[in-house]
Amino acid sequence: MLVHFTKMHGLGNDFMVIDLISQRGRLRDADIRRLSHRNFGIGFDQLLVVEPPRDPDMDFRYRIYNADGSEVENCGNGARCFARFVLNQRLTTKREIRVETAGGPLTLVVADDGRVRVDMGAPRFAPAALPFEAETDLPVHALEVGGESLEIGVVSMGNPHAVLLVDSVDEAPVREVGPLIEAHPRFPRRVNAGFLEVVSPHEARLRVFERGVGETLACGTGACAAVASGIRRGLLASPVDVTLPGGTLSIEWGGEGHPVFMTGPAETVFEGRIIL
Numbered sequence: 001m002l003v004h005f006t007k008m009h010g011l012g013n014d015f016m017v018i019d020l021i022s023q024r025g026r027l028r029d030a031d032i033r034r035l036s037h038r039n040f041g042i043g044f045d046q047l048l049v050v051e052p053p054r055d056p057d058m059d060f061r062y063r064i065y066n067a068d069g070s071e072v073e074n075c076g077n078g079a080r081c082f083a084r085f086v087l088n089q090r091l092t093t094k095r096e097i098r099v100e101t102a103g104g105p106l107t108l109v110v111a112d113d114g115r116v117r118v119d120m121g122a123p124r125f126a127p128a129a130l131p132f133e134a135e136t137d138l139p140v141h142a143l144e145v146g147g148e149s150l151e152i153g154v155v156s157m158g159n160p161h162a163v164l165l166v167d168s169v170d171e172a173p174v175r176e177v178g179p180l181i182e183a184h185p186r187f188p189r190r191v192n193a194g195f196l197e198v199v200s201p202h203e204a205r206l207r208v209f210e211r212g213v214g215e216t217l218a219c220g221t222g223a224c225a226a227v228a229s230g231i232r233r234g235l236l237a238s239p240v241d242v243t244l245p246g247g248t249l250s251i252e253w254g255g256e257g258h259p260v261f262m263t264g265p266a267e268t269v270f271e272g273r274i275i276l
């Protein structure tokens with residue numbers, strides 16, 4: 001079966017996006033791993049699949065799969081690409097879109113300049129929300145990694161994040177320590193590992209070793225989690241410009257119980273067809 005897809009990116013975090021409203025198709029884990037390969041496939045960090053909503057109050061449902069084939073709850077850069085995709089493909093004319101994800105409902109607003117503002121929901125810090133094995137909810141937990149004790153903040157943005165404060169993201173051992181945090185036994189469903197450098201209360205730099213992918217050029221939920229953790233620790237103040245290797249996101253958070261808002265770009269790279 002021939003299936004149309006669109007290749008998109010949000011600050012270099014790249015996606016293959018498939019509309020399964022007007023077409024039929026089925027992707028198994030092995031198909032996703034094959035297609036995500038940068039030499040033998042199309043190449044992407046995540047696959048986004050757009051489907052009809054199950055809840056009649058929602059406009060769409062979209063599902064997110066990491067390059068390793070695992071289905072995940074939320075994806076910030078993917079959410080912005082999803083919003084541009086449904087408008088570009090004329091699946092809606094609405095500029096305020098409500099979508100179901102495995103991590104909960106999201107509301108997205110597409111501005112005239114094409115940037116997308118997403119209500120990402122409230123961050124959750126309770127260890128059980130990730131899950132993370134710890135007795136109490138603390139702003140910082142000690143985590144033994146490779147014989148060293150690291151201080152991490154744990155945040156669920158629907159998906160799990162560990163946030164580690166570093167002096168410089170340029171020097172941070174993201175590719176060495178990232179996989180050890182991702183697969184740490186205290187995170188039974190694995191975790192995304194963010195390395196946060198605070199530049200000033202309203203400016204941060206961030207690199208993220210993503211669960212199921214490796215280091216990406218940007219991670220939207222990672223930026224939301226890092227800002228929420230940084231504000232909770234008194235290191236940052238809303239709004240915060242978060243600069244990732246692929247570019248900058250603007251993150252706003254009103255504090256405990258309030259949603260995080262993320263604003264940034266989403267771009268189409270090319271379209272194509274694959275045989276499924």
Ligand SMILES: N[C@@H](CCC[C@H](N)C(=O)O)C(=O)O
Nearest residue numbers: 075076077159211219220221
């Ligand atoms: N790139 C994403 C996050 C994608 C999911 C993540 N790898 C996970 O496993 O939770 C983003 O922009 O948020």
